[in-house]
Amino acid sequence: xxxxxxxxxxxxxxxxxxxxxxxxxxxxxxxxxxxxxxxxxxxxxxxxxxxxxxxxxxxxxxxxxxxxxxxxxxxxxxxxxxxxxxxxxxxxxxxxxxxxxxxxxxxxxxxxxxxxxxxxxxxxxxxxxxxxxxxxxxxxxxxxxxxxxxxxxxxxxxxxxxxxxxxxxxxxxxxxxxxxxxxxxxxxxxxxxxxxxxxxxxxxxxxxxxxxxxxxxxxxxxxxxxxxxxxxxxxxxxxxxxxxxxxxxxxxxxxxxxxxxxxxxxxxxxxxxxxxxxxxxxxxxxxxxxxxxxxxxxxxxxxxxxxxxxxx
Numbered sequence: 001x002x003x004x005x006x007x008x009x010x011x012x013x014x015x016x017x018x019x020x021x022x023x024x025x026x027x028x029x030x031x032x033x034x035x036x037x038x039x040x041x042x043x044x045x046x047x048x049x050x051x052x053x054x055x056x057x058x059x060x061x062x063x064x065x066x067x068x069x070x071x072x073x074x075x076x077x078x079x080x081x082x083x084x085x086x087x088x089x090x091x092x093x094x095x096x097x098x099x100x101x102x103x104x105x106x107x108x109x110x111x112x113x114x115x116x117x118x119x120x121x122x123x124x125x126x127x128x129x130x131x132x133x134x135x136x137x138x139x140x141x142x143x144x145x146x147x148x149x150x151x152x153x154x155x156x157x158x159x160x161x162x163x164x165x166x167x168x169x170x171x172x173x174x175x176x177x178x179x180x181x182x183x184x185x186x187x188x189x190x191x192x193x194x195x196x197x198x199x200x201x202x203x204x205x206x207x208x209x210x211x212x213x214x215x216x217x218x219x220x221x222x223x224x225x226x227x228x229x230x231x232x233x234x235x236x237x238x239x240x241x242x243x244x245x246x247x248x249x250x251x252x253x254x255x256x257x258x259x260x261x262x263x264x265x266x267x268x269x270x271x272x273x274x275x276x277x278x279x280x281x282x283x284x285x286x287x288x289x290x291x292x293x294x295x296x297x298x299x300x301x302x303x304x305x306x307x308x309x310x311x312x
Contacts, residue, residue: 001037001038001039002037002038002039002093002094003038003039003040003041003091003092003093003094004038004039004040004041004092004093004094004095004096004109004113004165005041005043005090005091005092005094005095005096006024006040006041006042006043006090006095006096006098007043007045007083007086007087007090007095007096007097007098008020008042008043008044008045008086008098008099008100009045009047009079009082009083009086009097009099009100010044010045010046010047010049010053010057010082010100011046011047011048011049011053011076011079011082012049012050012051012053013049013053013100013101014049014051014052014053014055014056016100016101016102017044017053017056017057017060017100018056018060019102020098020100020101020102020106021042021060021068023102023106024040024042024098024106024109025040027106027107027109027110028040030110031109031110031113038113039067040067041067041069041090041091041092042060042064042067042068042069043069043070043071043086043089043090043091044057044060044068044069044070044071044100045070045071045073045082045083045085045086046070046071046072046073047073047076047077047078047079047081047082048072048073048074048075048076048077049076054070054072057070058070061312069311069312070311070312071085071086071089071308071310071311072308072309072310072311073085073306073307073308073309074307074308074309075307077305077306077307079162080182080183080184080305081182081305081306082306083097083162083182083184084182084184084305084306085305085306085308087171087174087175088175089311090171092168093167093168094113094116094165094166094167094168095165095166095168095171096109096112096163096164096165096166097162097163097164098163099161099162099163103161104126104161104162104163105200108126108163108198108200109165111198112124112126112164112165112198113165115196115198116165116167119196120194121194121195121196122166122167122169122170122193122194122195123164123165123166123167123170123188123193123194123195123196124164124165124195124196124197124198125157125160125161125163125164125188125195125196125197125198126160126161126163126164126197126198126199126200127157127158127159127160127161127197127198127199127200128159128161128199128200128201129159129199129200129201155189157189157197160185160197162184162185164188167193169193170191170193173191173193174187174188174191177190177191179299180299180301180302180303180305181295181299182305239281239284239285
């Protein structure tokens with residue numbers, strides 16, 4: 001019997017736990033209808049929830065001690081840390097990452113498994129083809145993928161979900177990337193291997209509300225750009241060089257005008273504007289450099305990505 005590990009990050013998802021388990025377990029029952037071939041290994045990651053999420057998971061573990069397991073963090077470390085913990089601790093010949101809110105349809109698992117086992121793929125990812133969301137959020141999402149695929153050597157398929165089924169070799173390769181600052185979508189693309197993408201129409205959450213604010217999404221996008229491209233540093237260099245050249249040309253103009261036409265104080269507003277512009281560019285470039293230095297600082301601290309409070 002082959003084991004399929006399911007990594008399920010959870011943060012304040014008490015309303016979705018039971019529904020997710022019932023829905024996914026029905027899929028496995030259908031897969032084993034004619035032959036008892038696949039065994040699920042549920043690994044719920046409680047990311048420091050403040051509601052009854054952990055209590056719900058514990059109830060499931062008591063009633064299904066063989067198939068349901070969990071890890072609970074000491075506080076909220078974020079989904080990236082939750083996925084890292086899952087990949088490091090999950091068991092199974094194949095491993096899937098799934099959202100507990102059922103926006104990642106468990107019904108796709110049989111098709112994903114068939115592709116990996118019969119078509120010589122190492123990973124099957126999922127891409128949403130349509131989803132009702134805020135137009136501004138949709139525009140920013142599309143812009144992010146255009147930018148990162150333009151400036152990065154690693155290509156990330158637009159609208160790809162964290163939902164994917166992976167071979168054990170693929171998971172072991174991902175685990176070799178031990179950086180503290182993690183952008184898992186980029187890591188999945190960076191390791192390579194043959195990957196096929198399934199398209200499906202987006203579905204609403206089964207219960208609860210999203211925990212991703214606009215600020216968090218923008219911050220996460222910037223993290224991905226910085227983690228997988230040094231283009232912002234190069235842009236800052238060119239902007240700084242261009243600003244320097246403009247300043248030299250402006251200085252020569254001022255000197256020539258003073259020598260041949262005499263000085264004048266009437267242009268002080270434009271001069272102040274130029275100074276503010278150059279100062280702003282310098283601060284912008286310093287901010288980019290500082291962001292990279294900050295990431296280096298966090299890496300050199302060698303802190304753990306998460307702290308486990310309890311597990312079973």
